[in-house]
Amino acid sequence: MNECVLPDPTGFFEIRFESIGGLGAHAAGQILARAAVLKLNLNGSHFSSYGSEKKGSVVRSYVRLGDTDKPIRTSAPIDSPDALVVFHGALLEQEITIAGMKNSGTLIYNGCEGEVPELLKNVPAGARIIRIDATNIAIEELSRPNAVLLGALTAAAPFLDADTVLETLTEKFAKRNPQAAASNERAYRRGASEYEVLEGVGEGSGDLPAMRPSPVLGYETAPIGGVIPYAGNTVSNDLSASRTGWMPLFTDEECVHCGLCATVCPDFCLVWTHEQLNGEESKVRLKGIDYQYCKGCMRCIETCPTEAMTRVTETPGLADELRVPLFVAGNPGS
Ligand code: SF4
Numbered sequence: 001m002n003e004c005v006l007p008d009p010t011g012f013f014e015i016r017f018e019s020i021g022g023l024g025a026h027a028a029g030q031i032l033a034r035a036a037v038l039k040l041n042l043n044g045s046h047f048s049s050y051g052s053e054k055k056g057s058v059v060r061s062y063v064r065l066g067d068t069d070k071p072i073r074t075s076a077p078i079d080s081p082d083a084l085v086v087f088h089g090a091l092l093e094q095e096i097t098i099a100g101m102k103n104s105g106t107l108i109y110n111g112c113e114g115e116v117p118e119l120l121k122n123v124p125a126g127a128r129i130i131r132i133d134a135t136n137i138a139i140e141e142l143s144r145p146n147a148v149l150l151g152a153l154t155a156a157a158p159f160l161d162a163d164t165v166l167e168t169l170t171e172k173f174a175k176r177n178p179q180a181a182a183s184n185e186r187a188y189r190r191g192a193s194e195y196e197v198l199e200g201v202g203e204g205s206g207d208l209p210a211m212r213p214s215p216v217l218g219y220e221t222a223p224i225g226g227v228i229p230y231a232g233n234t235v236s237n238d239l240s241a242s243r244t245g246w247m248p249l250f251t252d253e254e255c256v257h258c259g260l261c262a263t264v265c266p267d268f269c270l271v272w273t274h275e276q277l278n279g280e281e282s283k284v285r286l287k288g289i290d291y292q293y294c295k296g297c298m299r300c301i302e303t304c305p306t307e308a309m310t311r312v313t314e315t316p317g318l319a320d321e322l323r324v325p326l327f328v329a330g331n332p333g334s
């Protein structure tokens with residue numbers, strides 16, 4: 001068994017994964033805690049919190065590690081992590097994602113080269129910020145972002161022995177999906193070597209205050225009689241954060257406007273129009289996709305008979321550039 005001493009003088013090291021369902025944060029937490037407890041001679045605990053949907057909602061996964069003489073006596077969420085790993089760039093639009101970041105901590109985020117979200121300015125100046133393009137590496141290696149981010153985390157926290165964590169990752173898939181082992185290993189090793197340490201990005205001073213997500217209405221604040229004072233509408237939904245690195249691309253020249261994609265799209269995000277060409281009878285034609293409502297399930301691609309729908313990697317700004325709005329601004333009825 002490997003011996004391991006935590007770098008934190010308190011004898012504890014806490015890791016928080018901020019993610020979206022489907023990116024593998026829960027599995028990554030399990031693997032890390034398993035490696036630490038069974039192979040690195042540490043005390044450890046792991047649990048996750050997530051909503052009712054499997055995919056698309058916010059997932060937080062927590063790994064708490066302690067030296068062998070430091071029993072872990074709490075299962076509270078980790079408010080002030082030593083390492084914070086952000087699985088999706090969209091999460092860095094919300095202050096709560098980086099809440100509790102320590103001045104002595106490390107933040108690892110999934111982002112393309114040159115992608116530095118504005119929110120990172122609020123990170124304490126003393127914290128390390130590491131960027132890794134986990135989505136693209138995962139796509140190229142037929143793996144998942146969690147393998148890449150685990151590799152980057154072990155590089156940033158070398159007491160988490162990289163070979164031991166990889167061994168545990170491989171064991172997890174050995175029975176269920178043996179073909180994935182080689183892909184995961186390549187993705188993991190690239191995560192451990194292709195990261196970029198960003199200098200001079202965080203400008204905050206001292207540790208950031210902790211925050212806990214809280215419902216808008218609760219036991220003490222709900223209006224009497226269960227009245228809903230602010231009417232909601234699915235028009236204002238934004239499913240962009242549910243996409244996990246890929247999006248459908250529509251090519252008009254290949255489309256025969258058969259409508260099959262519309263029969264499978266669960267979110268009605270395909271935009272249709274009536275067109276009259278050369279004095280002919282008016283025909284219904286597919287105009288494009290409103291990416292605000294597209295969750296990236298790829299059903300339209302599997303169904304399209306002509307390859308008018310293809311899968312592409314989502315790069316920053318691409319969905320906004322190609323978006324065909326379903327509604328005229330301010331008029332959901334149009
Ligand atoms: S299924 Fe393909 S060809 Fe048919 S309307 Fe949709 S995109 Fe066009």
Ligand code: SF4
Binds near residue numbers: 264266268294299
């Ligand atoms: S990927 Fe295709 S089917 Fe799925 S939500 Fe987006 S447009 Fe609809």
